[in-house]
Amino acid sequence: SLNIVLRGFLPLAAIAGTVLYVGWKWGRLYCGWLCPHFSVVETLNQMLRRAIGKQSLWDAKLQPARNPDGSETPRDALWWFAVLPLTIAFAMLWAVVVMTYLLPPAEVYGNLLNGTPTRNQAIFLTVASLAFCVEFLFARHLFCRYGCAVGLFQSLAWMGNDKAMVVGFSRTRARDCASCHSACDQVCPMRLNPRNVKRMMFACVQCGQCVDACDHTQAANPDGSLLNWVHDLRAESEAAFNTRAARTLPPACSSARTES
Numbered sequence: 001s002l003n004i005v006l007r008g009f010l011p012l013a014a015i016a017g018t019v020l021y022v023g024w025k026w027g028r029l030y031c032g033w034l035c036p037h038f039s040v041v042e043t044l045n046q047m048l049r050r051a052i053g054k055q056s057l058w059d060a061k062l063q064p065a066r067n068p069d070g071s072e073t074p075r076d077a078l079w080w081f082a083v084l085p086l087t088i089a090f091a092m093l094w095a096v097v098v099m100t101y102l103l104p105p106a107e108v109y110g111n112l113l114n115g116t117p118t119r120n121q122a123i124f125l126t127v128a129s130l131a132f133c134v135e136f137l138f139a140r141h142l143f144c145r146y147g148c149a150v151g152l153f154q155s156l157a158w159m160g161n162d163k164a165m166v167v168g169f170s171r172t173r174a175r176d177c178a179s180c181h182s183a184c185d186q187v188c189p190m191r192l193n194p195r196n197v198k199r200m201m202f203a204c205v206q207c208g209q210c211v212d213a214c215d216h217t218q219a220a221n222p223d224g225s226l227l228n229w230v231h232d233l234r235a236e237s238e239a240a241f242n243t244r245a246a247r248t249l250p251p252a253c254s255s256a257r258t259e260s
Contacts, residue, residue: 023154026165031144031151032205040090041140042189047086051079056191057138068183068216091132095125141190145203155202162239167210168230169195169238176226180217184210184227194227198239 022029031038045055053062053075065072099121100108111117117125135143144151158164177195184194187209192201194210214227230238 019150020153020157024157024161024164027158027204027206028151028154029206030154031148032207035150035205037148038144038189038205038207040136041144044083044087044090044136044140045189047079047083049073050075051077051083055189056141058142059191063186064181066181068187068213070216087133087136088129090136091129092125094132095128098128099124144205145190151203151205159199159202162236163232164235165206165229165231166198166235166238167194167201167204167206167208168228168234170226170228171241173223173226176218176221176223180214183213183217187213197241198235 019030048057049055049063050073053065055063062075065074067073096108096112102124103121108121111121139147174195185192188194189207189209190203190205192204194201194204208229211225211227211229214225218225
């Protein structure tokens, strides 16, 4: 009926259209700044780094203890006593929230507060909590990169606009990176290489942590940061840079190229 279209379809279409337009113009801003899952990713990444010295169990190497701003983040296995309980708490919270999309929230919260969830509710909460625990421990950023439909469509829209906002790398100054221990790579919560070309930064969530890290490490450099937000023609050059060259050449070799 017309009422369903006006109150259901049109608002959803407007929200989807807005998200896609923002993605087309500025990238995955929703993911990097509004998504609750990404907040969990960032929180657990930093706590895991304190526990094992790296933000993901799948990272091949330990991160330097020294942060771009000069502070230290020492590794201490005792942080596991914070990582595991927090992971379980996040998982249970998310399981409850998901169930409120399937059942009336008043019923769900009422049963939980009274300690009287139904059998099916208890089974759902147990299974969902276990699933979220596994995801939060082992696949946080991997879900964002490969499993999230909202993020995928934003990335597709972003890739379709060569002039969209993107992190640009000053390749003519790539030798300046020799004084830095890949700070931009280390801080990226999506475990990407921010100095790469746009086509290889498909899952970038525009959080800006790499830009901040470069600002800190190059603070004494009169030429400033090598990473900056760019758009329009500068972004178009970044998008057109040769993917194969960026994949195979070390940063110092790229410095011979004309700045994108």
